[in-house]
Amino acid sequence: MSDAAALERLLRREAALLRAGEIGRLPELLGRKAELIARIEQRGATPAAVRRLQLLAARNGRLLAAAIAGVTSAVDHVEALRRAGGRLESYDARGRARVIATAPPGVVRKA
Secondary structure, three states: OOHHHHHHHHHHHHHHHHHOOOHHHOHHHHHHHHHHHHHHHHHOOOHHHHHHHHHHHHHHHHHHHHHHHHHHHHHHHHHHHHHHOOEEEEEOOOOOEEEEEOOOOOOOOOO
């Protein structure tokens, strides 16, 4: 298998991991990816192969950006929940904002 074909296969695997949300497994691919890129830079590849690799890498970049945005959104959501603590923001019948105090989370024991 040529270096370009091996890198194409690796980029497809990277995309599959990103789509599956397995971003924690991406570092497994980094060493091999860097090695293949270096070999292609030294030995060259056909223009068609280079174009395919560019398209796959750009697609993976978009997938990675979407994964980062999703993680950032989740972190923001968790932080908003923490800030809310024991209060709930709502609106009354006239549309005015109001805060409703809630009991802190805890164990409820019934006899």
